[in-house]
Amino acid sequence: MAKDFDTVWIEGLLYKLTLLNFPSYIVHTFSSYLKNRTFEASFQTATSSCRVLRAGVVQGGIISPVLFSLYVNYMSPHSHHVELALYADDTAIITTSRKPTMLVSYLES
Secondary structure, X not given: OHHHXXXXXXXXXXXXXXXXXXXXXHXXXXXXXXXXXXXXXXXXXXXOOOEEOOOOXXXXXXXXXXXXXXHHHOOOOOOOOEEEEEEOOEEEEEEOOOOHHHHXXXXXX
């Protein structure tokens, strides 16, 4: 699960918090907690340049499991032709049609 925390789309998470009617001050607090984080790698005497993390929640953070859970558990399809099957950190997008063009249309929507 550690790698999954690294893949959380921050803007998407903040958008979901807004859709779930979290107060704006809480969304802003989480935004400042998640955005503009940096990292460096060190080995013996060498250190890499500082890089910005573009995705992920803080591993080991007290609130991180809650944020991750909100990110993966509150997905809803925008079409009555598409279903989501969620299990832990896996998501399957399911749709059926006799016409391949309709399948593509459903999945793209």
